Amino acid sequence: MTSSKTTPLIETIGLNKSYVNDEVETPVLHDINLSISSGEFVAIMGPSGSGKSTLMHILGFLDVPTSGHYNFKGASTEEKSEDELARIRSASVSFVFQSFNLLPRTSVFDNVMLPLLYNSATRVSERKDRVMKAIESVGLTDRATYLSNQLSGGQQQRVAIARALVTTPEIIFADEPTGNLDSTSGTHVMEILQNLHRSGHTIILVTHEQMTAEHAERIIRLHDGHVISDDRAFTRRIAKRGGQIK
Amino acid sequence: MILSDTARSAFEGLTRNTTRSLLTTLGIVIGVGSVVLMVSLGATFQRFILDQVSTFSGNTFEIQSKGLEEYGKDPMTLTEADAEAIAKLSTVKNVVAVIFVAKKVTYGTEELSPMILGASKDIFTNWSMKLELGRLLTDGDLKGGKSVAVLGNKTAEDLFGNANPLGKRISVGERKFTVVGVLKALGGAMGTQMDTPIYVPFTVAKTMTNKGLFVDYISLQTTGNTDLTGEDIKSLLRQRHKIDNPNDDPDKDDFIARSFSQAMDILETVTLSITLFLGLIAGISLLVGGIGIMNIMLVSVTERTKEIGLRKAVGAKRRDILLQFLLEAVTLTLFGGLIGIVGGGYLGFILTRIAARFIGDLSFALTPGSILLSLGMAVGTGLIFGLYPALRASKLHPIEALRFE
Structure with missing residues (x-):
């Protein structure tokens, strides 16, 4: 948290987003000013409809802001074409979704391989090693040849995390990653994310659950499209009280 | 990717x-x-x-009245005199006038309706038909009006089976003919057409029909350029039939003249x-x-x-x-x-x-x-x-x- 002098990984200045439906404009995000540094574990929290998913989509280059600025690694990202955004996604970000989104009837190995197919920076000869390493890091080496639908929900989400890791992205976005899991599997998934954070990954978690958000070291709360709090001291406060993060 | x-x-x-x-x-x-x-x-x-x-030679040329192919046209427009006039052209040979005879052919209990052609010996040359048994029609047969017939291979087989047809007497309508020759089979699909006809002397065929001086078909071979000769033949026939057709419009002609190579095209x-x-x-x-x-x-x-x-x-x-x-x-x-x-x-x-x-x-x-x-x-x-x-x-x-x- 002492990286204020270096260029932040993510910086938004006066970012707005609204959707137009039947000529009615619905504002979703208002004047978002954020700065996230490399290596942070940030939770974006808020009730449904607060705009947290939209914010994640914009930060993850799946969507573009209506106005305002979004600088990524110090460079402006406005006016990028759809293919340029795809290139940034391929090289720099990855996603873990609530509903896993694995390819059905496809092996764990091939699911994890998927991002590498679109990643021109990875040599074909390197692929297998990287896929196996990613699968190993989520503890599913013995399941590599299983089809995705032969796995439990928790295992599927771990495959999704392996898929997110395989391109060694700069940021991993996790959108309600425990939302479809029982508490044991959910805890396991959160532990994996925390381990990834400890080994230096930048993780942005989107959730509406306080318990899940508490795994992060910084919590940004959204309400009706506004940032209502940005609490970096949360983990320290818990630590002071001698609490433990579950 | x-x-x-x-x-x-x-x-x-x-x-x-x-x-x-x-x-x-x-x-x-x-x-x-x-x-x-x-x-x-x-x-x-x-x-x-x-x-x-392609068994026919490309310089074989045929002329027929349009009525043979197109319904509603006069079936008889060519005459013996047309054939004689054409024969006087310098670039033709083997000019044969042909008359079709529509009669039943019988031998014993066998009865057939093959095509009966009244022609002269040159028709065999023009159509590349070879002899298998006996002899072809001769000039003498035509001059003497002899009742002799040369049979297509298939008709000979249908009438006589394995027996030797030479010298046998067949009936064509009311008239008796002596079989003097049998042609070699061409075989194949064309064979069904080319192996069935019976050939009789032109002069005899003429007496069996009431076609007067008209003929059904003229066959010949060109000795020079087939296309040029074709033009000569057409203008000669137009002149003889009093057809004014300077633009070579085939609709105006009362005959169809074409070479086998054209037909093949x-x-x-x-x-x-x-x-x-x-x-x-x-x-x-x-x-x-x-x-x-x-x-x-x-x-x-x-x-x-x-x-x-x-x-x-x-x-x-x-x-x-x-x-x-x-x-x-x-x-x-x-x-x-x-x-x-x-x-x-x-x-x-x-x-x-x-x-x-x-x-x-x-x-x-x-x-x-x-x-x-x-x-x-x-x-x-x-x-x-x-x-x-x-x-x-x-x-x-x-x-x-x-x-x-």
Whole structure:
């Protein structure tokens, strides 16, 4: 948290987003000013409809802001074409979704391989090693040849995390990653994310659950499209009280 | 994304629903199969016809009254005098006037209705008919008005079986003829036409019909340039028939004059258009197959909206998605096309073998060109009918696609 002098990984200045439906404009995000540094574990929290998913989509280059600025690694990202955004996604970000989104009837190995197919920076000869390493890091080496639908929900989400890791992205976005899991599997998934954070990954978690958000070291709360709090001291406060993060 | 990966993704996309992929392919199998079948049968038929006709020498020339081919026209416009006038041209030889006689031919209990031609000996030269037994018609037969007949091979066989026909007496209508010769069989499909006629002296045939000085047909050979001679013959006949036709409009003539090489060109054009027409009809089933492909690809794009969203989220560009779905469609049609070519070709081969039993000497024609054409059509069908679904897939917005339920 002492990286204020270096260029932040993510910086938004006066970012707005609204959707137009039947000529009615619905504002979703208002004047978002954020700065996230490399290596942070940030939770974006808020009730449904607060705009947290939209914010994640914009930060993850799946969507573009209506106005305002979004600088990524110090460079402006406005006016990028759809293919340029795809290139940034391929090289720099990855996603873990609530509903896993694995390819059905496809092996764990091939699911994890998927991002590498679109990643021109990875040599074909390197692929297998990287896929196996990613699968190993989520503890599913013995399941590599299983089809995705032969796995439990928790295992599927771990495959999704392996898929997110395989391109060694700069940021991993996790959108309600425990939302479809029982508490044991959910805890396991959160532990994996925390381990990834400890080994230096930048993780942005989107959730509406306080318990899940508490795994992060910084919590940004959204309400009706506004940032209502940005609490970096949360983990320290818990630590002071001698609490433990579950 | 490199092409081999795209191909692999496309293949995996298809194998995830094997039954559906196979059923969709069936439309293409049938489409390409029928194109191959029709085109190969057409080509077989064409080659067969042309092989048969090519036994005639190219400088043989024929003239007939238009009424023989076109209903409603006067069937008798050519005369013996026309033939004599033509014979005076310097670039012709073997001019033969021919009269058709419509009578029944009987021998014992056998009764036939072959074509009976009153002609002279040159007709055999012009039509490349060779003698098997006995002798041909002679000038003496014509001058003496002798009741002799030369039989086509098949008619001789039908009337006499294995017995020697030479010297036998056959009845043509009321009149008795002595068989003096039998022609060699030409065989094949043309054989059914060329091996049945009975040839009798022109002078005798004339007395058996009431055609007066008219004749049905004039056959000759050109000794110089066939086209130029043809022009000479036409202008001579127009002059004799008082037809004003300076622009060579065939509609104004009351006769048809053409060389066998011209006839062959016409035949070639006709058989080729039959082939193309059959191919076109078969192409309609390929079109139907293509629409099936488009339909199933659209269903597939909708079903796999989430997958498309995911692929985009992990970095797929529009082009990657477009190519994947296009390749899926092309893989389906190419696979179907290959099966269709083998199936259609095999069926054509079998049908040719069966047909060969009835009309003899028929060799199956499936050219590399038509195989390539069919493959091209299959791939083209995939590209054309796969393009719209693939475009739709590639244009999906990643978030909307991911949220799709």
